[in-house]
Every structure is written in C-alpha cells, then in structure tokens.
Amino acid sequence: MSKASARSPSVKALAYGFLIFWLILAAFPFLWTLWGSFKVEGDFFSKADWANSIFGTLTQVETGGSFTGDGYYGAWVQEEFWRAALNTLIVCVFVVTISLTCGTLGGYALSRSTYRYAFWFLFFALIFRAMPPITLVSGYLLPFFEWNLWGRLSTTIVVLVAINQPFTLWMLHAFFKNIPKDLDESAMVDGCTRFQAFRHVIIPVMWPGVITTGLFSFLLAYNDFAVTAMLLSTENQTMVPKLASFLGTTQTKGNVMFAVAAVVSVTAPLFVMIIFFQKQIVSGLTAGAVKG
Amino acid sequence: MMLLFIAFPIVSVVTQSLYQAHDQVVIEVENCGPFGCTQETSVDTNATAALRAAQPLGQWAGLSIYKDRNHLAFDEVGAAWANRSGVSDFGKSLMNLPFYRAMAFTLTYTAVVTPLTIILGFFIAIAVNAVARALKGPTIFFSLLPMIVTPLVGSLILFWMVDARGILGTGLQWLADDPTLSVKASTPLMWIMLMVYGVWHAAPFAFIVYYAGLQTVNTDTLEAAMIDGASRWQRIRYVVIPHLVPLTTFVALIQLMDNFRVFEPIVSFSAQAHATSLSYAIYNDLGGETRLLSSAAATSVLTIIGVAILLSPVLVRTWRDFGTPR
Numbered sequence: 001m002s003k004a005s006a007r008s009p010s011v012k013a014l015a016y017g018f019l020i021f022w023l024i025l026a027a028f029p030f031l032w033t034l035w036g037s038f039k040v041e042g043d044f045f046s047k048a049d050w051a052n053s054i055f056g057t058l059t060q061v062e063t064g065g066s067f068t069g070d071g072y073y074g075a076w077v078q079e080e081f082w083r084a085a086l087n088t089l090i091v092c093v094f095v096v097t098i099s100l101t102c103g104t105l106g107g108y109a110l111s112r113s114t115y116r117y118a119f120w121f122l123f124f125a126l127i128f129r130a131m132p133p134i135t136l137v138s139g140y141l142l143p144f145f146e147w148n149l150w151g152r153l154s155t156t157i158v159v160l161v162a163i164n165q166p167f168t169l170w171m172l173h174a175f176f177k178n179i180p181k182d183l184d185e186s187a188m189v190d191g192c193t194r195f196q197a198f199r200h201v202i203i204p205v206m207w208p209g210v211i212t213t214g215l216f217s218f219l220l221a222y223n224d225f226a227v228t229a230m231l232l233s234t235e236n237q238t239m240v241p242k243l244a245s246f247l248g249t250t251q252t253k254g255n256v257m258f259a260v261a262a263v264v265s266v267t268a269p270l271f272v273m274i275i276f277f278q279k280q281i282v283s284g285l286t287a288g289a290v291k292g
Numbered sequence: 293m294m295l296l297f298i299a300f301p302i303v304s305v306v307t308q309s310l311y312q313a314h315d316q317v318v319i320e321v322e323n324c325g326p327f328g329c330t331q332e333t334s335v336d337t338n339a340t341a342a343l344r345a346a347q348p349l350g351q352w353a354g355l356s357i358y359k360d361r362n363h364l365a366f367d368e369v370g371a372a373w374a375n376r377s378g379v380s381d382f383g384k385s386l387m388n389l390p391f392y393r394a395m396a397f398t399l400t401y402t403a404v405v406t407p408l409t410i411i412l413g414f415f416i417a418i419a420v421n422a423v424a425r426a427l428k429g430p431t432i433f434f435s436l437l438p439m440i441v442t443p444l445v446g447s448l449i450l451f452w453m454v455d456a457r458g459i460l461g462t463g464l465q466w467l468a469d470d471p472t473l474s475v476k477a478s479t480p481l482m483w484i485m486l487m488v489y490g491v492w493h494a495a496p497f498a499f500i501v502y503y504a505g506l507q508t509v510n511t512d513t514l515e516a517a518m519i520d521g522a523s524r525w526q527r528i529r530y531v532v533i534p535h536l537v538p539l540t541t542f543v544a545l546i547q548l549m550d551n552f553r554v555f556e557p558i559v560s561f562s563a564q565a566h567a568t569s570l571s572y573a574i575y576n577d578l579g580g581e582t583r584l585l586s587s588a589a590a591t592s593v594l595t596i597i598g599v600a601i602l603l604s605p606v607l608v609r610t611w612r613d614f615g616t617p618r
Contacts, residue, residue, distance in 0.1 A: 015419040016419075018415065019416065019419050022431070025492065026438050026492075029449045029450055029453055030449065032449075032453065132552075132571040132574070134555065134571050134574045219440065222442065225443070229575075243444065244444060256452075259448070263449060266442055266445050267442075271437070274440060275433075278436065282432065282500055285501065286500060286501055286504035
C-alpha cells in the first residue's frame with residue numbers, strides 16, 4: 001500500500017475537506033448546546049442576533065455574568081431531575097446485571113451444546129430488534145394494569161431485560177464460540193467439573209465480550225423512551241421520559257432552558273462512556289457484520 | 293454427570309426462552325384479544341374485578357377495530373376510490389386517514405434515509421481509510437456521538453437549532469431570504485428535517501461497519517489492479533465495492549428495521565401535526581387520557597405485519613444459511 005497511498009493533493013484536500021465537514025456536522029450541535037446551556041433563554045434562542053448566543057449578551061444583562069447555572073439549578077433542584085437520574089441509575093444497573101448474568105450462563109451453554117439453538121436465538125434477536133418496542137408495550141399494558149404492576153421500576157426492569165435478552169444471548173453466544181472448546185475440555189480432563197471449568201477457565205478470559213455486551217445493554221436501558229415512558233408512573237420516571245415531560249410543561253412556562261440543561265446532563269455520561277469504551281463499542285458494532 | 297452440568301444452564305436458558313415465548317404469547321393474546329375490545333373504558337372497571345377471570349378484554353367485536361376509520365378504514369378507502377377524480381385526488385383522501393398518513397411517512401422515511409445513510413457512511417469510510425488517516429481517531433470519536441446519544445436527546449438538540457430563533461433556523465431564513473420561514477410550520481420542511489436527523493443519527497453506524505470492512509480488503513488485489521492500470525475510481529468500483537457488498541446487506545437490514553420504527557424524533561420535533569409514524573400512532577393511542585388499548589393493539593398488529601413483510605426476504609435467507617449444516 002506504500003505506493004498506493006501516495007495521493008494527488010487535490011484528492012487529499014477533497015477528502016480532508018469532506019471529513020472536516022462531517023466532523024463539524026457531527027460535533028457542532030453538541031458543542032452548541034453545551035455552550036448554550038449556560039446562557040439564558042434569550043441568548044440560546046436569539047431572535048435579534050445570532051452572535052448573542054456566543055457572547056451571552058442577554059445573559060450578562062440578566063444575571064451579571066456571561067455564564068449562568070440557572071438552567072441546571074431549575075432542572076435538577078426545582079424540577080427534581082436528580083430523582084429521575086437516580087431512577088435511571090437503578091434501572092441501568094439492574095438491567096445490565098440481570099441480562100449479563102443470564103446471558104453469560106446461557107450463552108456459554110449454547111455455545112457448547114451441539115444442537116443448533118443459534119439459529120433460533122438469531123431469529124428471536126432479529127424479531128425483537130425489528131419490532132418497535134412500543135408494539136410490545138401495548139401488549140404489556142393491560143396485564144400490568146390488571147396485576148397492579150404498572151408504574152414500578154421493577155416491572156420496567158423485567159421488561160427491558162426481556163427485550164434485551166435475545167440480543168445479549170446471541171452476542172455472548174458468538175463470543176463464547178470463539179473461545180476454543182479445547183480450553184474447558186482440557187480443564188475437565190484434568191478433573192474439573194463442568195462448572196469448575198467454567199469458573200476457573202472461562203470466566204478469566206470472558207471479560208472483553210462481557211464488557212462489550214454490557215455496554216450495549218446499558219445503552220438500551222439508558223436510551224429507551226418507549227418502554228419507560230409508558231410503563232413508569234410520574235414519580236418513578238427515568239431521565240429520558242422526564243425530559244420529554246419537560247417539553248410539555250416548560251415550553252409554556254418559558255423555561256426551555258431546563259430542558260436544555262437536562263439534555264446536556266443526559267448526554268454527559270454517554271460522552272464519558274465513549275471516551276473510555278470507544279474500542280469496545282466499535283468492536284461490538286462490527287462483530288455482527290464481520291461474522292455475517 | 294457432564295450431561296447434568298451442560299443441561300443445567302440449558303434448562304435455565306430454555307425456561308428463559310419459554311418465558312420470552314410466553315411473553316410473546318401474552319402479546320399475541322393481547323393483540324388478538326383487542327380484536328374483541330370495543331369499550332376501552334371497560335378495562336378500568338374490570339381491573340378491579342377478579343384477576344383475569346371476568347373477561348378483562350371487553351366485548352367481542354371481530355375485526356371491526358381494524359376496519360374503523362383509524363386503521364385500515366375500508367369504508368373510507370372504498371368511498372374515496374369510488375369518488376376519485378384522479379390518482380392524486382385519491383392519494384389526498386388517503387392522507388386524511390391517520391393510518392395511511394402514518395404509513396406513508398414511515399415508508400417514505402425508510403426509503404429515503406436508508407440509502408442516504410449507506411452512501412454517506414461509505415464515503416466517510418473511504419475518505420478516512422484512503423487519505424486522511426491522521427483524522428481517524430477524532431472521526432470515530434465524534435461520529436459515535438450522534439449515534440450513541442439518546443435519539444430523543446439528539447433530535448431535540450437539532451430541533452432547537454432549526455427553531456426559527458435558533459442558529460440554523462435563522463440561517464435558513466437568511467438563505468431563503470424569507471424572515472417568516474419556519475420549519476415547524478411547514479410539512480415538507482418538517483419531513484426533510486426528520487430525514488436529515490435520521491441520516492445524521494444513522495450514518496456513523498454505516499461508517500464504522502464499512503471502515504472495519506475496509507481493513508480487510510485484500511491489498512494484493514488492489515495492487516494488482518493498480519499495475520493493470522486501474523484508476524482510483526476503478527479500484528474502488530471493481531475491488532472495494534464488491535468486497536463490501538455483504539456488509540451493505542447487513543447495514544441495510546439494520547437500517548431498514550431501525551428506520552421503520554422511527555419514533556423519538558417525532559416526539560421531540562413535536563411534528564405530529566405534519567408527520568406521524570406507525571410507532572407514534574401507537575404511542576399516541578396509549579398515552580392519552582383514555583388509553584385506547586384496543587386501537588393501539590390493532591396498530592401494533594398491523595406494524596408487526598409490516599415488519600414481517602419487510603424482513604421476510606432476509607429471514608428466508610438466514611433460514612437457508614442455517615439450514616445447511618456448517
């Protein structure tokens with residue numbers, strides 16, 4: 001490739017230009033919103049002059065400084081966004097833990113069994129992926145009302161795990177398939193039971209796959225709107241439906257900035273996650289593709 | 293012994309899969325059940341009654357929910373067909389029916405966003421791979437952002453920017469030289485905005501998959517093509533693209549599924565006046581004061597049928613792939 005990669009300057013310039021254009025397209029909205037979240041509404045939506053939102057002219061007039069934390073104060077303290085954040089934390093932790101526990105045990109068993117379960121899991125994973133979660137929710141609602149389960153965090157966790165499980169199983173199944181069978185078989189020849197082989201041989205090498213799968217379970221739980229918005233009562237809401245409810249209430253009050261602050265707060269953890277787990281996310285995304 | 297130890301996790305998996313299957317059966321029952329649910333309020337009164345004994349679904353009503361104005365609307369379609377004065381007129385009367393309106397938007401969205409996503413992702417991948425390797429790290433990092441971020445949040449961010457008072461909205465007004473221009477007020481602009489969001493959200497996925505695929509292109513073939521005098525474009529056309537075809541099927545499949553269930557952007561763009569999707573129709577039915585469960589369930593069934601039609605070629609293919617022993 002050494003010669004092949006020697007390109008003419010025009011093509012190079014074109015490619016760089018295109019990429020930089022894309023980078024701006026991808027990143028600018030986030031930076032803009034982050035910057036704007038420290039302003040007052042008059043600046044974030046500046047009718048008079050768009051430069052206001054950069055220099056914060058009205059913010060200075062209204063609060064005295066060019067940055068203000070009012071939006072964050074309003075959202076987190078006044079509108080009790082912290083409660084939603086706490087709920088999100090609970091939901092995410094439980095969804096990830098439960099689906100990983102079931103997923104590792106199940107995925108390991110599947111990968112070592114001889115029958116072709118794999119197809120059926122791929123099949124279910126596909127179906128669950130393809131169906132809008134909201135269609136499932138419409139099925140869940142009635143029994144949940146009947147059994148008085150509606151509105152609780154635990155119900156939502158169970159539903160999210162159920163939606164997530166085929167995907168988790170399939171991903172971990174593919175991952176365990178890549179761990180050579182010889183490894184645990186030789187452990188069993190040496191006198192381990194099947195379970196000991198799993199514990200002492202497989203568990204130490206399985207972390208990369210588990211982390212990747214866990215990340216995707218986390219994303220599903222964190223980003224979900226349809227299930228959480230429908231199944232949780234107002235006081236149990238997680239961050240995303242809470243944010244949507246801000247839109248209903250605060251736009252009339254003229255406090256869009258609460259929603260802007262909340263948006264930044266929701267994005268921040270994801271941003272941190274990308275910084276730390278970029279490699280795992282990329283490998284997880286491509287895993288399905290490369291294996292066909 | 294060994295059998296037992298293998299069996300235990302399998303049993304746990306099977307029970308789990310049964311559990312899921314059971315869930316699905318429940319859904320089927322729900323979805324089919326609401327065939328017979330005409331009185332939505334009957335849900336509330338019966339909720340206090342014994343668990344599931346006293347017909348929680350309400351009265352039997354056959355397929356009438358499907359035929360009413362909010363779903364397939366046979367009568368209205370028939371009337372429109374009978375009174376039509378041309379194809380466009382017929383289309384217009386169809387667009388007044390909620391189900392067909394949602395269907396039209398969902399299908400257009402899917403048909404427009406999927407190819408655009410693939411093309412944009414492909415070009416980003418080519419650009420990073422061939423020329424601008426220095427930009428690889430930041431490109432991957434920033435590309436992940438629009439994709440990973442909660443769809444509701446991502447679309448809100450864009451929505452605020454195209455607001456008539458936001459920066460892009462003002463820019464558009466300046467470009468169009470029309471100070472009253474507002475994306476919120478115009479149906480075509482709203483559709484375009486939703487699709488732009490769709491591409492923005494999904495292109496990174498295509499990019500990352502293609503980029504991974506490009507790493508495995510055979511360099512010998514590329515060099516051989518170069519020695520044979522193939523230009524850069526010819527190399528892309530005859531060596532790289534054939535290599536990426538299987539990936540394209542994968543990306544297209546995922547994108548088809550994701551785009552077909554477009555939902556969150558409509559909520560955060562508050563675009564329901566201009567564009568609704570099937571998912572949004574269900575959400576709307578469920579979320580109102582009355583909770584029109586039966587109506588939502590009917591739309592759900594129709595959506596699932598739509599998904600099944602959309603995916604049937606792929607499913608048949610995977611079935612064949614797995615059918616041959618490996």
